[in-house]
Amino acid sequence: MDALTAKQALEKGKATRHEFEGLSYIRLHDSVARLPKGSVRLDTGRVIPGYPSIGRIQALATGLEKQYGDEPFWAEEKIDGFNIRIVAHEGRLLAFSRGGFLCPFSTDRVPELLDPALFDEHPGLIACAELAGPENPYMEGSPPHVAHDVALFVFDLMRDGQPGFIAQAEKQGLAERYRLPVARVFGRYRAQDQQALTELILSLDRAGCEGLVFKGEVQGARSKYVTARSNINDIALVSDALLDLPPEYFTNRMMRLALFEAEHRGNDPDLERELGRALLQGLGRSVQRSREVGRVGHRYRCRFRHQRNLDHFVAHLEATGGPQHVKILYQPSRQQDGYWVLEFERVLPRMTGTLAHALSGGAQFD
Amino acid sequence: MDALTAKQALEKGKATRHEFEGLSYIRLHDSVARLPKGSVRLDTGRVIPGYPSIGRIQALATGLEKQYGDEPFWAEEKIDGFNIRIVAHEGRLLAFSRGGFLCPFSTDRVPELLDPALFDEHPGLIACAELAGPENPYMEGSPPHVAHDVALFVFDLMRDGQPGFIAQAEKQGLAERYRLPVARVFGRYRAQDQQALTELILSLDRAGCEGLVFKGEVQGARSKYVTARSNINDIALVSDALLDLPPEYFTNRMMRLALFEAEHRGNDPDLERELGRALLQGLGRSVQRSREVGRVGHRYRCRFRHQRNLDHFVAHLEATGGPQHVKILYQPSRQQDGYWVLEFERVLPRMTGTLAHALSGGAQFD
Numbered sequence: 001m002d003a004l005t006a007k008q009a010l011e012k013g014k015a016t017r018h019e020f021e022g023l024s025y026i027r028l029h030d031s032v033a034r035l036p037k038g039s040v041r042l043d044t045g046r047v048i049p050g051y052p053s054i055g056r057i058q059a060l061a062t063g064l065e066k067q068y069g070d071e072p073f074w075a076e077e078k079i080d081g082f083n084i085r086i087v088a089h090e091g092r093l094l095a096f097s098r099g100g101f102l103c104p105f106s107t108d109r110v111p112e113l114l115d116p117a118l119f120d121e122h123p124g125l126i127a128c129a130e131l132a133g134p135e136n137p138y139m140e141g142s143p144p145h146v147a148h149d150v151a152l153f154v155f156d157l158m159r160d161g162q163p164g165f166i167a168q169a170e171k172q173g174l175a176e177r178y179r180l181p182v183a184r185v186f187g188r189y190r191a192q193d194q195q196a197l198t199e200l201i202l203s204l205d206r207a208g209c210e211g212l213v214f215k216g217e218v219q220g221a222r223s224k225y226v227t228a229r230s231n232i233n234d235i236a237l238v239s240d241a242l243l244d245l246p247p248e249y250f251t252n253r254m255m256r257l258a259l260f261e262a263e264h265r266g267n268d269p270d271l272e273r274e275l276g277r278a279l280l281q282g283l284g285r286s287v288q289r290s291r292e293v294g295r296v297g298h299r300y301r302c303r304f305r306h307q308r309n310l311d312h313f314v315a316h317l318e319a320t321g322g323p324q325h326v327k328i329l330y331q332p333s334r335q336q337d338g339y340w341v342l343e344f345e346r347v348l349p350r351m352t353g354t355l356a357h358a359l360s361g362g363a364q365f366d
Numbered sequence: 367m368d369a370l371t372a373k374q375a376l377e378k379g380k381a382t383r384h385e386f387e388g389l390s391y392i393r394l395h396d397s398v399a400r401l402p403k404g405s406v407r408l409d410t411g412r413v414i415p416g417y418p419s420i421g422r423i424q425a426l427a428t429g430l431e432k433q434y435g436d437e438p439f440w441a442e443e444k445i446d447g448f449n450i451r452i453v454a455h456e457g458r459l460l461a462f463s464r465g466g467f468l469c470p471f472s473t474d475r476v477p478e479l480l481d482p483a484l485f486d487e488h489p490g491l492i493a494c495a496e497l498a499g500p501e502n503p504y505m506e507g508s509p510p511h512v513a514h515d516v517a518l519f520v521f522d523l524m525r526d527g528q529p530g531f532i533a534q535a536e537k538q539g540l541a542e543r544y545r546l547p548v549a550r551v552f553g554r555y556r557a558q559d560q561q562a563l564t565e566l567i568l569s570l571d572r573a574g575c576e577g578l579v580f581k582g583e584v585q586g587a588r589s590k591y592v593t594a595r596s597n598i599n600d601i602a603l604v605s606d607a608l609l610d611l612p613p614e615y616f617t618n619r620m621m622r623l624a625l626f627e628a629e630h631r632g633n634d635p636d637l638e639r640e641l642g643r644a645l646l647q648g649l650g651r652s653v654q655r656s657r658e659v660g661r662v663g664h665r666y667r668c669r670f671r672h673q674r675n676l677d678h679f680v681a682h683l684e685a686t687g688g689p690q691h692v693k694i695l696y697q698p699s700r701q702q703d704g705y706w707v708l709e710f711e712r713v714l715p716r717m718t719g720t721l722a723h724a725l726s727g728g729a730q731f732d
Contacts, residue, residue, distance in 0.1 A: 055729030062727030223729060242620060247613030252732060254608060258649030259724055262657075267650060269643075276642025277635075283624030284633060291628075358625055361428030363421030363589060366618060 001047050005033050020102045020312070023089070027100035038100040042089060049158065051083055051098060051128055054213065054222045058259045060201065063225065064191040064214065072217045074168050075200065077184040078224055079153045080141045080210040080233075081132025086110055088119035095131075104316060105137050105302060108309035113152035118178040124160035125174075129153055130183065137302045137313065137342070140237035144208040149303065153183040155213065164220055188217065202264060205229050228265065231257040232274045239282025240289070240296060243350040286348075290355035297327070297347040303339035310340045317344065325349060367413050371399050386468045386678070389455070393466035404466040408455060415524065417449055417464060417494055420579065420588045424625045426567065429591065430557040430580065438583045440534050441566065443550040444590055445519045446507045446576040446599075447498025452476055454485035461497075470682060471503050471668060474675035479518035484544040490526035491540075495519055496549065503668045503679065503708070506603035510574040515669065521549040521579065530586055554583065568630060571595050594631065597623040598640050605648025606655070606662060609716040652714075656721035663693070663713040669705035676706045683710065691715060 001009075006026055009015035014030035024043040028050065031037050038050030057063025064073075083098040084106045093116060095106035109131070119125060133150035134142045143151075157166040157174060165171070168185075175182045186200055201212060204227050211226030231253040238245060254275070261271055286296045304310040317326050329343040358364070367375075372392055375381035380396035390409040394416065397403050404416030423429025430439075449464040450472045459482060461472035475497070485491060499516035500508045509517075523532040523540060531537070534551075541548045552566055567578060570593050577592030597619040604611060620641070627637055652662045670676040683692050695709040724730070 053731050055731055057727060057729055058724035059727055062725065063729070064727070066727030067729065242617055247617060248732075251608055251613060251616075254645060254649060255720065255724070258646060258653055259721075261646065262650060262653040267647075269639075272642035272646045273635075273639045274642065275646055276638035276640065279620060279645075280624060280627065280638045280641055281633075283620060284628060287624055287628040354621065355625075358424035358621070359428065361423060361425055361430070361432030363423055363429070363433065364618075365419050365421055366614070 001028075001033055001035055001039065001041050003045065006041050018102065020104075023094070023102070025102065029099070038096075038098050040085075040096050040100045044089075046087075046089070046160065048085055048087055048096060048126055050100060051085060051156075052222075054224050057223050057225050058256055059263055060197065060225055061191075061194055061263070063223065064197070067214070067221060067223050068191050068216055070190060071219065072188050072190050074188055074215045074217065075186045075197070076155060076213045076215065077153075077186070077204070077209060078211040078213045078226065079130035079132050079155070079183050080139075080143050080230065081130035081150075081153065082136065082138050084110075084129055084131055085158075086114065086127040086129060087125075088116065088123055093119070101316070104309045104312035105304065106131050108304045108306055108313075109150060110152065112305065113150075113181065114154070115178050115180070118174070118180065122159075122174070126158040126160070127154050127180070128156035128158065128165075130155065135302045137300050137317075137344075140298065141210075141233060143210065152181045154180045155183040167220075168215065168217065183213075186212070198264060201225065201227060205260075205264075208233065226256060226260075228257055228260040228271055231260070232271070232278050235275070236278035236282060238298070239279045240286035241298065241348045241351060242279075242283060242286075243354055244348040286351050287355060287359070290352065290359055294352075294356060295347060296351040296355060297345040299329070299343065299345045301341065301343045303336065303341050305339065307340050310342055313342070314344075321346060367394075367399055367401055367405065367407050369411065372407050384468065386470075389460070389468070391468065395465070404462075404464050406451075406462050406466045410455070412453075412455070412526065414451055414453055414462060414492055416466060417451060417522075418588075420590050423589050423591050424622055425629055426563060426591055427557075427560055427629070429589065430563070433580070433587060433589050434557050434582055436556060437585065438554050438556050439580045440554055440583065441552045441563070442521060442579045442581065443519075443552070443570070443575060444577040444579045444592065445496040445498050445521070445549050446505075446509050446596065447496035447516075447519065448502065448504050450476075450495055450497055451524075452480065452493040452495060453491075454482065454489055459485070467682070470675045470678035471670065472497050474670045474672055474679075475516060476518065478671065479516075479547065480520070481544050481546070484540070484546065488525075488540070492524040492526070493520050493546070494522035494524065494531075496521065501668045503666050503683075503710075506664065507576075507599060509576065518547045519549040520546045533586075534581065534583065549579075552578070564630060567591065567593060571626075571630075574599065592622060592626075594623055594626040594637060597626070598637070598644050601641070602644035602648060604664070605645045606652035607664065607714045607717060608645075608649060608652075609720055610714040652717050653721060653725070656718065656725055660718075660722060661713060662717040662721060663711040665695070665709065665711045667707065667709045669702065669707050671705065673706050676708055679708070680710075687712060 009032045014032050015026045015028045017026045026041045028037050028039045036050035036052050040048040084095045086095050093110050095103050095110050097103045130153045131150055132143050133146040135149045157171050208229050210230040213224045215222050234253055261268055289296050325347045327345045375398045380398050381392045381394050383392045392407050394403050394405045402416035402418050406414040450461045452461050459476050461469050461476050463469045496519045497516055498509050499512040501515045523537050574595050576596040579590045581588050600619055627634055655662050691713045693711045
């Protein structure tokens with residue numbers, strides 16, 4: 001994306017210009033010139049391609065067969081976090097979200113989660129990673145093996161000006177050399193290794209992990225596949241927001257759950273009980289919150305190294321969420337292990353309104 | 367609705383003209399001149415008002431208090447069927463659907479379910495009733511106390527040219543005199559009779575019944591309230607159509623279930639298990655059907671007294687459902703107890719397509 005293409009994308013409304021502490025960048029919110037949406041162009045002209053969307057297979061055996069045929073592929077752990085791309089820029093690390101926003105939270109925390117020496121010796125690298133854990137400001141879920149705060153899982157490397165990703169062997173070499181925190185790589189398989197792959201996905205299911213990302217060795221094609229438990233966890237965490245999320249959030253996960261059950265677990269009363277509990281306990285929480293405080297919301301807590309990043313984050317939150325839908329729960333203070341702690345709540349307006357109406361005895365015409 | 371109003375409604379696209387065996391009628395699909403949608407005007411000029419929509423309360427105690435205050439109200443059983451209005455017209459009974467279509471199925475069966483003498487002596491009556499049972503062509507559910515075929519439950523009477531419904535006492539008098547099949551009337555209550563009403567709804571819940579309709583004694587205002595079990599049954603019967611129904615079908619019922627649980631049953635693992643089973647077993651059925659026959663659909667079976675009504679019904683089905691989405695399973699024959707039996711399947715195109723794609727290994731980008 002040269003300067004002219006960027007200018008045209010801005011004019012066509014396919015890109016937006018943003019500022020962050022003197023850095024000017026543009027962010028594509030539509031695909032432009034073969035760059036996917038979420039791509040970023042820094043003021044130096046450097047381009048950070050968007051992370052491509054990965055096709056999801058819903059039937060493991062036929063999906064791998066169709067996707068890879070005889071081609072070998074690597075199976076890596078899919079991490080339940082949010083996708084960032086990390087680059088070094090004028091002496092500091094910057095982290096961009098999937099959508100191409102500079103993320104003040106990730107940018108604040110990445111320097112302590114990744115050795116910057118990687119970029120000193122390879123300045124053109126782009127590290128694609130998942131930031132995951134219970135103390136993140138975006139999502140409710142977190143991997144079972146991240147007990148507190150957040151952790152970083154690098155899963156791909158790109159190099160400036162080169163299409164696609166760095167090959168698996170070179171990526172693993174760099175990861176070892178710089179002790180990068182990486183997503184677990186379970187091995188190299190082919191579609192016919194059904195038994196081993198089934199055992200692998202069932203062990204991840206039992207462990208409460210999200211699933212697998214497959215990466216073809218020759219073509220590099222990526223696909224993903226998630227566990228039954230991941231679908232149930234996702235539903236359990238946000239069923240108190242049933243009316244505020246797109247219905248497909250729930251229906252897609254139920255479809256995946258049924259397909260996983262049919263392929264791997266047969267008719268399973270445990271899954272039925274867990275799905276019902278995931279839905280009804282979350283809805284029960286929302287009824288209780290509505291009765292107690294007249295409001296339904298999701299609470300988040302996260303920690304920053306620098307107060308100015310916290311301030312940037314809060315400004316971003318209020319700009320994108322609307323001040324009426326975000327409640328900062330208390331003024332942050334440098335109180336915990338040298339971090340600035342932020343706690344806030346995203347109010348769920350439809351659950352709040354619907355339950356207030358229903359509990360006060362209001363009638364519904366449907 | 368005089369002839370001029372009807373003409374204007376047709377011109378404005380708020381009404382449609384239909385024919386049925388020489389009877390010409392127009393049907394309002396929008397409200398016109400204080401008549402709700404579903405109202406019908408026969409070629410004789412007689413008007414059959416649409417059955418008004420009834421507000422649903424979602425919290426029993428506050429809902430009754432808000433709706434009725436100190437006014438007494440009657441509590442009747444809400445029947446899980448479909449709403450029809452029955453009139454006598456030129457020597458025969460006609461039954462119109464909620465939407466105002468002449469229903470060939472109901473029109474065929476009503477004469478054996480209701481004593482026509484009612485209309486001989488009261489030609490201006492309109493009987494509002496629910497037709498319910500496992501052998502109906504429209505819906506999956508049926509009341510637990512209708513074990514086979516269909517049964518009729520009259521719950522309201524209207525009189526030509528008079529607004530509103532005939533009062534409860536007069537309705538009950540007519541019902542006794544003509545031995546009308548009626549919905550059960552449980553008694554006369556006030557909002558403060560909380561304990562009795564709670565016991566009543568919990569006994570209906572245990573029995574698998576749908577719920578209650580309340581009718582104010584003075585103002586006549588109607589409202590409805592359903593059991594936990596009714597919501598679960600509704601979900602269980604059609605969760606194999608998860609992607610083909612509006613998502614609100616499921617989310618509204620889950621909300622009601624959570625509100626019922628919070629008000630009457632507390633945290634209840636039985637409800638969780640039943641909800642999970644309702645969802646996952648239905649989805650499992652759809653996966654199995656997709657594997658076995660490559661198609662997901664709902665099967666219906668119903669019986670007609672006269673073959674020509676069956677033919678009318680099939681024509682209506684194919685006209686409204688689209689021939690590609692309705693499969694007549696075999697040619698009907700007068701085979702059972704003197705009835706013409708129809709079996710057909712409504713194909714669920716989104717479940718069919720989504721599962722075929724997923725099971726063949728196709729990738730989803732979400």
